[in-house]
Amino acid sequence: MAEFIQQVVQGLGSGAIYASLALALSLIYRFTGIVNLAQGEMAMFSTYIAWQLVHAGMSFWLALPLTLLISFAGGALIERIIIRPVEGAPELTIVIVTVGLFVFVNAAAGFIWSFLIKSFPNPFPDGALNVGGVQFDFGTLGVLGVVAVVMGVLYLLFQYTKLGLGMRAVAQDPASARLAGIRVGRMLALGWGLAATAGALSGILVAPLLFLDPNLMSGVLIYAIAAATLGGFDSPIGVVVGGLIVGVAETLAGAYIGFIGSDLKIGVPLVIIIVVLLLRPQGLFGRPTVERA
Amino acid sequence: MTTGRETTRRTAPAEADTPYVSPRERAARLLTGRPARWTFAAVLAVALIYAPFYFVPFRNFQLTLVLVYAVALLGLNLLVGYSGQISLGHGAFFAIGAYATAILMYRGLVPYPVTLVVAAVLCFALGFALGVPALRLRGLYLAVVTLSIGLFLQPFLKRFGSLTGGAMGLTIPKPEPPAWSGLAPDQWLYFLALLVAAVTFALVWCLMRSRVGRALLAIRENETAAEVMGVRLAFYKTFAFAWSAMLAGIAGAVYTWVIGFVSPDSFTIVLSITLLAGIVVGGLGSMSGAVFGALFVEFVPSVSQDVNEAAPGIIFGLLIIVVMFAAPTGFAGLLRRLLAVRK
Numbered sequence: 001m002a003e004f005i006q007q008v009v010q011g012l013g014s015g016a017i018y019a020s021l022a023l024a025l026s027l028i029y030r031f032t033g034i035v036n037l038a039q040g041e042m043a044m045f046s047t048y049i050a051w052q053l054v055h056a057g058m059s060f061w062l063a064l065p066l067t068l069l070i071s072f073a074g075g076a077l078i079e080r081i082i083i084r085p086v087e088g089a090p091e092l093t094i095v096i097v098t099v100g101l102f103v104f105v106n107a108a109a110g111f112i113w114s115f116l117i118k119s120f121p122n123p124f125p126d127g128a129l130n131v132g133g134v135q136f137d138f139g140t141l142g143v144l145g146v147v148a149v150v151m152g153v154l155y156l157l158f159q160y161t162k163l164g165l166g167m168r169a170v171a172q173d174p175a176s177a178r179l180a181g182i183r184v185g186r187m188l189a190l191g192w193g194l195a196a197t198a199g200a201l202s203g204i205l206v207a208p209l210l211f212l213d214p215n216l217m218s219g220v221l222i223y224a225i226a227a228a229t230l231g232g233f234d235s236p237i238g239v240v241v242g243g244l245i246v247g248v249a250e251t252l253a254g255a256y257i258g259f260i261g262s263d264l265k266i267g268v269p270l271v272i273i274i275v276v277l278l279l280r281p282q283g284l285f286g287r288p289t290v291e292r293a
Numbered sequence: 294m295t296t297g298r299e300t301t302r303r304t305a306p307a308e309a310d311t312p313y314v315s316p317r318e319r320a321a322r323l324l325t326g327r328p329a330r331w332t333f334a335a336v337l338a339v340a341l342i343y344a345p346f347y348f349v350p351f352r353n354f355q356l357t358l359v360l361v362y363a364v365a366l367l368g369l370n371l372l373v374g375y376s377g378q379i380s381l382g383h384g385a386f387f388a389i390g391a392y393a394t395a396i397l398m399y400r401g402l403v404p405y406p407v408t409l410v411v412a413a414v415l416c417f418a419l420g421f422a423l424g425v426p427a428l429r430l431r432g433l434y435l436a437v438v439t440l441s442i443g444l445f446l447q448p449f450l451k452r453f454g455s456l457t458g459g460a461m462g463l464t465i466p467k468p469e470p471p472a473w474s475g476l477a478p479d480q481w482l483y484f485l486a487l488l489v490a491a492v493t494f495a496l497v498w499c500l501m502r503s504r505v506g507r508a509l510l511a512i513r514e515n516e517t518a519a520e521v522m523g524v525r526l527a528f529y530k531t532f533a534f535a536w537s538a539m540l541a542g543i544a545g546a547v548y549t550w551v552i553g554f555v556s557p558d559s560f561t562i563v564l565s566i567t568l569l570a571g572i573v574v575g576g577l578g579s580m581s582g583a584v585f586g587a588l589f590v591e592f593v594p595s596v597s598q599d600v601n602e603a604a605p606g607i608i609f610g611l612l613i614i615v616v617m618f619a620a621p622t623g624f625a626g627l628l629r630r631l632l633a634v635r636k
Contacts, residue, residue: 034433035433035437037381037436037440082614086617091433093617095433096569096613097613099570100570100573100610100611100612100614101610101614102610103566103610104606104610105610107605107606107607107609108603108606108610109603110603110606111601115603218444225441229434229437263448263451263452266444266448267449269441270442277434278429281429
């Protein structure tokens with residue numbers, strides 16, 4: 001039993017990382033109705049920035065806020081330069097543009113930092129908390145804590161500030177928001193900036209576990225998409241719950257279903273995505289979209 | 294384009310009051326008129342047949358791969374360019390075709406031409422099977438599902454090592470030229486690929502001019518309107534998926550013949566994304582787009598790789614974005630616009 005709980009705890013740890021990238025996906029989805037396929041690559045790029053800062057001799061806890069700031073600016077800039085021109089274009093066009101961004105960011109990271117893997121400092125101390133025979137790694141606890149804090153900050157921002165109110169208005173109905181005097185363009189850029197920041201955090205959390213290379217996030221992206229699909233792309237609570245479920249499901253499947261093992265674990269999010277889309281396309285917590293034909 | 298020009302020709306009065314034709318327009322008509330087209334096609338055919346005798350074996354090898362990619366892109370174009378669905382995992386069908394061929398040839402089960410048929414049938418069936426759920430997944434979700442299939446395939450191939458040779462892959466003998474042909478191996482492979490490409494292009498050309506092609510175009514332009522006109526959406530979209538997968542599988546089979554080796558690392562998600570990049574840059578929604586795209590897919594990496602390992606990705610990424618901004622019909626569309634008759 002302790003073994004089983006141990007696996008669940010481990011699953012929650014990786015689930016929290018998926019949740020933070022899924023949160024980034026859901027932020028952009030709510031504002032613009034698109035899933036940014038380049039989100040993982042943007043997060044990977046941010047992680048490289050953090051690595052570079054630490055490598056240059058900066059302490060991790062100083063490099064972290066600086067990286068988040070740079071990521072925020074970068075995200076807003078990408079919205080402005082690359083996404084704004086195709087705003088309102090057919091879905092296919094936007095999807096292809098984000099694929100282009102995916103390819104470009106991935107190659108740019110390889111160009112700047114080469115494709116060799118790098119080790120990334122783990123910000124959390126080694127060791128574990130022992131509760132009734134179950135080991136709670138400080139690393140896992142740290143990841144869960146960070147994601148909880150990010151969730152809380154985003155919640156406060158959206159619910160209790162004027163800025164958050166404006167952003168929610170834009171997410172709901174850009175045209176009406178514009179008529180009410182809200183700078184829609186600025187809010188969209190802000191949304192992309194926030195998403196890039198949340199993504200950067202997930203990259204920084206996952207890098208110590210996986211080693212840093214330009215393909216760091218391509219797997220994580222699929223898990224995050226599965227998490228967001230399961231929870232419902234338009235529900236922030238949903239994507240976090242989805243992330244945790246996906247993390248636990250993946251860990252348990254890898255540990256207890258011999259056929260899957262550690263090789264085929266990437267099949268778990270695929271199955272989750274397909275089953276959810278077929279049975280409940282809006283996800284567990286999402287609202288179904290009503291379309292006028 | 295064609296219909297527009299033909300209409301003008303039919304309604305243009307034949308007698309005295311010939312309308313004024315600008316020199317530019319006359320030049321354009323000369324370049325794009327029917328005689329010019331036939332001449333162009335004839336020259337192209339001669340060049341394609343003569344090419345393997347002119348170039349060195351390595352160049353022939355590259356041209357053969359261009360033909361292989363052209364077939365795969367033709368399939369992807371059917372899906373993305375003509376039916377408006379997306380696939381970020383087309384490399385998976387390519388890989389399945391390649392592996393089906395490799396496994397059959399490795400075990401010596403059937404003569405190699407048969408492997409092409411097996412790959413085609415297998416991928417058609419798989420494409421059809423995926424096309425059914427794809428009906429319910431629009432745009433973005435389809436992108437997500439196909440992307441994860443593309444990502445999933447590589448570990449999957451490694452897992453079933455007894456059949457696929459695992460991470461080491463399979464090495465198989467390339468098809469030998471028959472004695473009567475008197476051709477070198479690289480020339481023979483080139484002609485095999487050329488034959489496959491010619492047949493598939495002709496098939497798709499005919500398909501697009503049939504009831505099916507018109508239905509697909511109607512769906513792409515406006516699904517609701519197409520449905521009202523009596524086009525069965527579900528049937529044609531699944532059909533496009535199956536055909537597209539089949540063409541990718543055929544390309545994969547020829548790829549195995551040409552390379553003589555398959556391994557999971559040849560079919561990463563990069564292949565799927567490169568294929569999509571190729572068709573976007575080459576030109577969505579036109580047959581020639583597949584050819585231009587194939588040239589890009591083969592030559593951009595091999596030329597720019599010398600500069601930096603990351604250079605092909607940077608070029609592809611930028612090109613995709615720039616093309617979507619500035620010329621959504623890609624290189625083929627740009628070319629056509631340059632040659633188009635100005636009214």
